Amino acid sequence: MDTEFTFNSRRSPVVCLHGCVATSQPLASTVGLDILKRGGNAADAAVAIAAALAVTEPCSTGLGGDAFCLFYSADTGEIQGINGSGRTACAQTLDFMESRGYSTESPPSVFDALNVTVPGAAACWCDTKELFGSQKLSLQEILSGAVELAELGFPVAEVTAHHWADNVAALRDAGKKLGDDLLIDGHAPKSGEVFKNPALARTLKELGEHGKPGFYQGRVAKAIVDVISKDGGVMTLDDLRSHNSEVTTPISTEYKSTRLWELPPNSQGLVALLLLNILENFPQLRATGHNSSDYIHVFVEAVRLAQTDGLCYLGDPAHTSIPLETLLDKSYSSQRAQLIIMDSVGSDDNQTKPGPITASDTVYFCIIDSHGNACSFVNSTYMGFGTGLVPDGCGFSLQNRGANFSLHRGHINCIAGGKRSYHTIIPALLTDSVTKSQKPQQLLAALGVMGGFMQPQGHVQVLLNMMEFGMNPQQALDAPRVFVQYDQKSGQWFVNLEEGIEQEVAEELRRRGHKVNWPVTGHQRSQFGRGQIITVGDWWNPSATQASRLPRVLWAGSDPRADGCALGYYCNHKHNCFF
Numbered sequence: 001m002d003t004e005f006t007f008n009s010r011r012s013p014v015v016c017l018h019g020c021v022a023t024s025q026p027l028a029s030t031v032g033l034d035i036l037k038r039g040g041n042a043a044d045a046a047v048a049i050a051a052a053l054a055v056t057e058p059c060s061t062g063l064g065g066d067a068f069c070l071f072y073s074a075d076t077g078e079i080q081g082i083n084g085s086g087r088t089a090c091a092q093t094l095d096f097m098e099s100r101g102y103s104t105e106s107p108p109s110v111f112d113a114l115n116v117t118v119p120g121a122a123a124c125w126c127d128t129k130e131l132f133g134s135q136k137l138s139l140q141e142i143l144s145g146a147v148e149l150a151e152l153g154f155p156v157a158e159v160t161a162h163h164w165a166d167n168v169a170a171l172r173d174a175g176k177k178l179g180d181d182l183l184i185d186g187h188a189p190k191s192g193e194v195f196k197n198p199a200l201a202r203t204l205k206e207l208g209e210h211g212k213p214g215f216y217q218g219r220v221a222k223a224i225v226d227v228i229s230k231d232g233g234v235m236t237l238d239d240l241r242s243h244n245s246e247v248t249t250p251i252s253t254e255y256k257s258t259r260l261w262e263l264p265p266n267s268q269g270l271v272a273l274l275l276l277n278i279l280e281n282f283p284q285l286r287a288t289g290h291n292s293s294d295y296i297h298v299f300v301e302a303v304r305l306a307q308t309d310g311l312c313y314l315g316d317p318a319h320t321s322i323p324l325e326t327l328l329d330k331s332y333s334s335q336r337a338q339l340i341i342m343d344s345v346g347s348d349d350n351q352t353k354p355g356p357i358t359a360s361d362t363v364y365f366c367i368i369d370s371h372g373n374a375c376s377f378v379n380s381t382y383m384g385f386g387t388g389l390v391p392d393g394c395g396f397s398l399q400n401r402g403a404n405f406s407l408h409r410g411h412i413n414c415i416a417g418g419k420r421s422y423h424t425i426i427p428a429l430l431t432d433s434v435t436k437s438q439k440p441q442q443l444l445a446a447l448g449v450m451g452g453f454m455q456p457q458g459h460v461q462v463l464l465n466m467m468e469f470g471m472n473p474q475q476a477l478d479a480p481r482v483f484v485q486y487d488q489k490s491g492q493w494f495v496n497l498e499e500g501i502e503q504e505v506a507e508e509l510r511r512r513g514h515k516v517n518w519p520v521t522g523h524q525r526s527q528f529g530r531g532q533i534i535t536v537g538d539w540w541n542p543s544a545t546q547a548s549r550l551p552r553v554l555w556a557g558s559d560p561r562a563d564g565c566a567l568g569y570y571c572n573h574k575h576n577c578f579f
Contacts, residue, residue, distance in 0.1 A: 008500065009560035013474040016568025020554045021045060022532035023365035024060075024450075024564035027154055028052035031145035032367055033567050035137065042367040042375040043071055043132035044142050047125045050379050051146035051204060053363045054121075054396065055197060056154055058182055058385070059164040060361040060450075063203060063215065064224075064398040065381035066117075067124035068263055070250060070427045070446075071132040074372030077440025079429055081263045082131070083246040083420075084124025086117040088402060089235040090417040096234070097407055097415060104408045111176050111387050113233030115402035117421065118243045119224070121379055122207055122215040127245045132375070140208035147208070150201035150395070153194040157563035161191035162523050163361065167384030179390020182397060200395025216240045223391035224398065231389055239418075253277055253328060254433045256467060258444060260459075261429040265322050269426040271310035272456035277333030278302040278340075279460070286468045291501050293508035294342065296482055300495050300514060301340040303457055303484040309336075310456075315412040316420040322412075345513035362425050362455075366446035368534050368554055370571040376427035376446040424452045428459050443536050445473075449559075451529030454483050458529040466533075466540035473533035474557030476540075481528040483520075496520050498528050530562035 014020065021032040031052040032045040040048075046069065054062040067084040092114065100114075108114050129139055156164065165188040168178050180186070181199045189195045206214040215221065221240045228235045252261045253273040260276060262269025279285065279302050288294035313322055326332060339346055362380035386399035404422050405415035413422045430445040445466075449458025458481065465476035480500030486493050497506055497518040506518035520527065534556040538544050556566035 008478040009474065011474050011478070011557070011560065013472045014556040014566040014568050016554050016570065018370040018571035019368060019569035020534045020556045020566060021049065021365070021367045022534055022556050022558050022564070022566035023049055023053065024363050024530050024532070024559070024562035025053055025056045025157060025160070026563065026565045027056055027149060028365070029565055029567045031149070032365070033569055034145060035142060036369055036569050038141070039134065039136045040142065041134040041371065042369040042373040043128050044134055044137055045367045045369065046365070046375040046377040047129050047133070048142045048145055049365050049367070050121070050125055050377060051143050052149060053365070053379065055146050055149045055200060056157070057160050057363055058396065059160065059167045060381065060384070061363040061379040062381050062396040063122050064119045064386060064396040065121050065379060066119065066399065066401060066423070066425065067121040067377065067379040068267060068425055068427055069124060069128050070261060070263065070376040070429050071128070072374040072429055072431070072443050074443070077442070079250050079261050079431070080132070081248040081250045082124055082127055083248050083263060083267065084120040084127070085266060085420045085423050086120040086243060086401070087418045087420050088117055088415060089233070089239045091234045091236070092415065093417045094407065094409060094415055102407060104406065107407055109174060110383060110400055110403045111171060111174050113228045113231035113387060113389060115400040116228055116233055116235060116387055116389065116398045117401045118235070118239055119399060120243065120245065123212050123243060123245045126212050127247070128375070131247065138208070139211060143204050143208040147201050147204050150197040150204065153196035155192050156189045156195050158191040159561070159563045161189060163384070163526065164188040167361070170384060171388040176388045178385055178388045179397065181390050181395045182385065197395045199393050203394050203396065216243055220391065220394055223394050227389045227391045228398070251324060251328065255280055257433050258467070259431050259433045259441070260463065261431065262426055264317070264324065265314050266316045266420045266423045267426050268310055268314060268422065268424055268456055269428070270314060270324070270327065271306050272426065272428065272459045273328060274306035274309055274333065275302055275456055275460050277328070277330060278305060278337050279464070281334055281337035290465070290469045291480060291505065293505045296495070296505060297342065297509060297512055297514070298340060299482060300484050301346055302337070304346070304493055305336045305339060306456070307453065307484070307486070311422070313412065314422050319416060319419050320412050343512060362450035362452070364427065364448035364450040364530070364532055366427070366448065366532050366534050368443070368446060368536065370569065372443065374429060374443055374446045376429050376448055378425040378427045378448060378450060380425045380450070424455055425450070426455050426459070430463070444539055445533060445535040447531065447533040449529040449531035451527065453485070454527065454529045457482070457484060458531055462531055462533060470540060470542045472538070472540065472557065473535055473555050477531050477533060477557045477559045483527050496527060498525055525561050528561065530559040532559065532564070532566065533557045534566065
């Protein structure tokens with residue numbers, strides 16, 4: 001037994017000085033690092049990585065999906081966000097859905113063309129580059145690495161190959177077929193098999209040359225509308241042409257002298273903040289021990305409360321009023337925490353039953369550049385290949401984000417024309433908790449964990465792993481995780497425990513009334529999400545002294561549940577480097 005290893009993945013954290021990228025695909029990490037070497041900043045690298053992942057991991061992400069971005073400016077300490085989620089077709093009202101025979105009890109298939117919302121990723125990429133980029137590189141230059149991967153081909157990584165095949169099978173089982181652009185001779189590529197996507201290379205070139213009009217107008221837009229129309233959808237060219245990203249002011253909460261930043265609704269970042277606020281009322285958590293029965297019990301009960309609040313209050317703020325200030329007030333979380341009973345599961349009378357909670361496939365990645373800027377970015381087609389619809393000659397599949405809408409009239413997340421759904425994908429940033437009247441806030445970490453409704457749970461688990469238990473970023477990602485999942489058919493909450501959590505813990509949780517699935521092993525561990533973390537300094541290390549934290553070393557980890565890695569950057573132009 002190799003007792004010298006204190007990390008389950010047998011990986012040490014990546015440490016570097018002048019910049020770092022962390023992604024779920026090594027080739028994408030290399031593409032991002034190349035942008036930093038060419039003078040680009042964190043935002044430029046994020047766009048390059050998003051495009052590279054669209055090529056190498058199309059079963060999770062792509063131009064047919066949505067994207068969200070958080071950017072930290074080292075110059076000002078300011079954090080800004082971009083909401084790159086798309087809206088429903090204007091004609092797709094609840095009345096229209098009911099006229100098609102759909103209802104809360106009988107919604108369309110998750111793969112139905114009516115679940116395609118306008119893909120927001122392309123606009124988010126362009127806006128990220130324009131608003132936050134270095135302006136030293138053109139969009140064509142930024143996308144060139146992804147274009148090369150698509151044209152010349154790449155060997156498909158092992159975890160990706162598994163999910164690629166699984167999602168192709170899921171479509172086939174539902175009577176659907178994935179477009180040929182994303183198959184080799186009608187089949188999903190195997191691990192190590194070289195896959196080329198010349199159609200996507202062409203689409204990326206057009207986006208690089210023409211910007212947003214190269215996607216939302218012209219050839220690509222027409223192909224999107226045509227494939228949706230053939231499958232019974234109602235999206236129009238006007239729906240695509242009128243799409244725009246939203247530049248947002250992030251929301252945050254303070255936790256033990258740090259501040260966690262998330263995007264506001266329609267993003268579920270609010271749920272992560274609500275969860276952290278509830279857990280703040282249990283200062284004894286550290287003493288109970290990491291992944292002990294007490295620790296997991298409190299965490300599970302807090303997730304149920306936070307998730308229920310999210311599903312009751314989260315929707316498109318352009319269509320409804322959301323009481324953010326009230327929900328994020330510490331007194332509210334204190335009231336919610338009082339509903340948690342230590343020796344048993346809380347009553348469902350204290351909670352509103354959530355709507356449908358489904359799994360999703362997404363990519364999360366983060367970058368910190370040599371100047372200290374950070375970009376936290378997430379891109380997704382929602383459930384695998386989304387609908388599986390592939391616009392002719394475009395090389396990407398269209399998302400099924402509309403499956404997250406409710407068809408219950410009056411619900412905050414009820415479908416309407418031109419509306420954005422409750423959105424699961426969330427990037428995060430962590431800073432110190434100084435006020436605006438003091439010095440600019442200092443970046444502590446860029447972090448995220450993809451995975452549908454697992455994401456806020458993942459954010460908080462890896463954050464507490466560092467803050468409460470002194471784990472470095474790689475250890476924080478390696479540690480076994482918990483996924484609290486609501487099953488709509490049975491009307492019950494289930495607690496899924498990853499391999500590595502003790503059997504005695506599972507048994508004690510069952511005694512308290514939890515429905516426990518243990519142990520979750522193999523590729524089923526994907527339900528716990530796939531995360532990336534880069535920290536500035538080792539503030540998570542309880543034994544580190546101020547002297548040992550200088551210079552400001554970057555520490556990074558990449559999730560062992562994915563194929564990826566973190567890569568460090570050495571800048572030989574030290575006068576241009578922040579670190």
